[in-house]
Amino acid sequence: MKYIKIILLIIFSVNVANSQIDRSKPPKAGPAPSINLGNPKSFVLDNGLKVIVVENNKLPRAYANLDIDNYPDYEGELKGVSSLLGSMMGNGTKNQSKDSYNEEVDYMGATLVLSASGGYVSSLKRYFPRILEMMADGLKNPKFTKEDFEKEKNVALESIKSIDKDVQNIANRVHSKLRFGANHPFGEFETNESLNNISLKDVQNYYKKYAIPNNAYLTIVGDVKYEEIKPLIESLFGDWKKGKESNYTLPQAKNLNNIEINFVDMSNAVQSEIYVGNLMDISMTNPDFFALKLGNQILGGSSTARLFMNLREDKGFTYGSYSSASTSRYKGSFTATASVRNEVTDSAITEIIKEINLISSEGVTDEELDAAKEKYVGSFIMSTEQPSTIANFATNIAKFNLPEDFYEKYLENFQSVTTEDVKRVINKYLLKDNLRVLVVGKGQDVLSSLEGMPYDIKYFDKEGNATEKPDFSTPTGITVESVLNNYIDAIGGMKKVSEVNAVSMLAEAEVQGMKLQMVNIQAKPNKQVMMMMMMGNTMMKMVFDGEKGSLSQQGMNNPLPDDQVQKMINSTLPFEEIGWLNDGNVKFSSVEEEDGKTLHVLQVSDNSFVSYDAETGLKYKQTELANMPDGSKVPQSTYFEDYRDVNGILFPYTVKIPMGPQSLDMNVINLTLNPEVSDSDFTVEN
């Protein structure tokens, strides 16, 4: 080893002496390259369609991108109609059946996508005229059937349902609504109500009104000849009828006068979603564009930026914290975001605001600016390899009224930004004293610390409507004891319950067509055995003999982990609630609403919550928080339903475990009170 190293060292030093290179540090970069994008040619059809052609014969294929650039539209009580229309387009036309249309695209090895705001096609050069023809046909003569409409509407309704408890999704839509206002196209979102308002006729009307060429851009990139493609486009798109443009004007969206916290309470949130930011008036034509992009890159543009380094690397608050500076013709915005653990919600907000203040007052260093330029310039250059990027550039120049050489000078403009520019621009657009701070999280856990911050707090519901401050105080008369006693009374009373020495149960579930069986025997004081079987084979067996336990899976026996054993030693089976009555660690957690029921929630251990129906007293669900490898926590709930009387005591006959969109339903087949059990039933496997 040493020998090799010495030889290498000798070679190394010879190398340095003989050549110009110094390999002890990274070589310096050459001058920034400029980009040769080629010269787009363009023409305008009588109906307003602007066509941009970029001849690029590097490969024998071509690509067309259609951008119907209408002025933003407020859909109001029909919100969702544009996305429904989008999902119904490109599925056959009045001239070609759906099957034939789709098969032909496959045959050519081509791609075709259409929506209400445009579309794209790509294919080999020789099929390009045909795929363009199919695009035009799909655009001008779409076929809307009742069947497709119902199908797509149901998909949309399902997806709204599925996000009802999704904290990130709710945070996102409430944030847009608060920022822009409910009467603004950028602030509205689909609801059950708005989707149900939509009829097939509305979709057809929307198509007629908005799928128009007036402000549309068709960009063609690839192995085409301008002289050939121009007459083709004229014949395919020339009869696309011009429409009437709406005279709608965007309402004004305003920034806040002071920093303000907007809070949405979601009792199922295991972490807080934080958005900090403000609106800004800056578009790509503004010379400040470059300095602003770089400033944001340094603040929060990547996993090496300040926000990430502070909140994640240094403090460990979060799985990521980033910021964005979006420029727009209509309204731009600056947003810093983080998803953080409940207990550090206030500290995370403090740190984000601190970083915004710091970059405003101190600016950025030369090193930071250089690295940001490199990263920005590098990824920009890489993106130019794809023809889609080149198409976007060409459209942007036309659409946003950019100078013809905007993208040629792009890199140069980035390179010439100074640290002074960044500081000035940050102060101009990041309104450190007018930030809106949106927090969506579990109020019970985070609100008291937010109240300690020097900002006003306003409360909103999941739809972004103003609401009262949620009341987390324990309702009078409700205690851990009362909840547990209510439960015991509800299932049959302490006397009956204490006469039960053991319970055995057989339950069944169906998983992908296969039957899963579960046998569970629980006996006083804390013994239990549980087996899961599938097609007659034991998949899992867990035994606890009162002191120790084992878990067998796939022929492997493992002792139960210590924390599990500790929990089980202290539990009182078959009814855990009896033990919780005397357990000082069980706490009253919250009053929650779910599915129209009021729930009293007890926290029975660090990661375990049990909810009881306030009206019936019965156990409604149990929620465990699972620790994920990335440090986040994921809740998994088990629901108890269909309580039935067994010798005077109520037991749930259905236990539901939701798994994604489906749920695993265990149905009790047989439940016996005080079966004959002996210690040998609880023999721990070694």
Next chain:
Amino acid sequence: MIKKLLSFIVILFIYFDSYSQNVDFIEYDLDNGLHVILHQDKSVPLAVTSVMYHVGSKDDSPDRTGFAHFFEHLLFEGTENIDRGQFMKIVESNGGSLNAYTSNDETYYYEFFPSNKLELGLWLESERMLHPVIDEIGVKTQNEVVKEEKRLSYDNRPYGQLLPQITQSLFTKHPYRWLPIGSMEHLDAATLDEFIAYNKKFYVPNNAVLVVAGNFEIDDVKRKISDYFGPIPRGEDVPRINITEDPITAEIKKKFYDPNIQLPMGLVSYRIPSFKDRDAYVLDMISSILSGGKSSRLYKKMVDDKKVSVEVQAVNLSFEDYGIYVILSLPVGENTLQTLYDNIDEEIEKLKSDLISDREYEKLQNEFENSFISTNSSMSGIANSLASYYLLHDNVNLINERLDIYKSITKEEIRDVANKYLKKDSRAIIDYLPESAKQ
């Protein structure tokens, strides 16, 4: 008659219109044996620097499997001039990106930079080849990383044992019987000296090809390459394995139980020749006929029409010495694996007896032309192709000729190759079952 004439014209038209653009390249050797391929393309200001080493899991010794893959990780640890953990940071802060992979036959590293930073890529790769730091800390760190990768990608992943089950059925002597990830016990047992020796044996200029593709001046890049890579000492000649498998003469039947799955899977696998063999190209086309897209034969029959299968795929995995051809499918509901095998057999028999239709043949031509062009549409794709065509296929110009090979394949050849390789008595049928189905 007119119809015939028309189709003749169409064929002519397709022929003259087909892809004829060449990917130009220059190749030469340095004195230390490093082969260099340059592909100049000034249309975008980018440059890829890549090095492919002719070492893969087939070069692992049977009691030290996983070495080649382990080195892919280990050689990111740092060099005498690049501190531990800095490799990635240097690339990122310079606006670049990097990646690497290890297969059964080769190990590939590449960096992608704006063209003004091309020299940085040369420096990084030459550092890695000249004097990587191989020490206990690095070995230990990467040992953990590789174990985590194995847990994620194989042990805990549903159907994670699928590939090893196939390779162990089809190969008994050849190192293709194990996967690149190898055995964790072997890696744990390896000493630092063994790692150093492996590096000295395989990661030498005479066992590698350097490809630089993108926007540069040829003289300038040649000089820089000689500055950075010239001083790296030549290694000893690299030994090649030469192991021939005996033919499979009777159908192999196996069952395997995976604790991570619910739905069983049926696997029909065949041993096929090296990717250098023309027949391997024909088998690529057969895969496409059977399962490429929703109008393909197996998909349309088993998934769309009969609804006996959730998914069916014919996959051609080609390597330097042999290849694997596998048709995998998952049953719907109560359908048995036998039903799936019967349906698959029916379609294979059809391929063996009848020629494919004109429309299918044309569709194949379109698909392969499309995918061929896509491969050559990115600089990184071109660099990777150049490297492997030189190092593994012994024909760099395949980058231009590959489509011609596909286009020259006839309907008759497709039928003949199906007869030659997709034989019942030389295949392995593996019932890949959920643990719960164990009796």
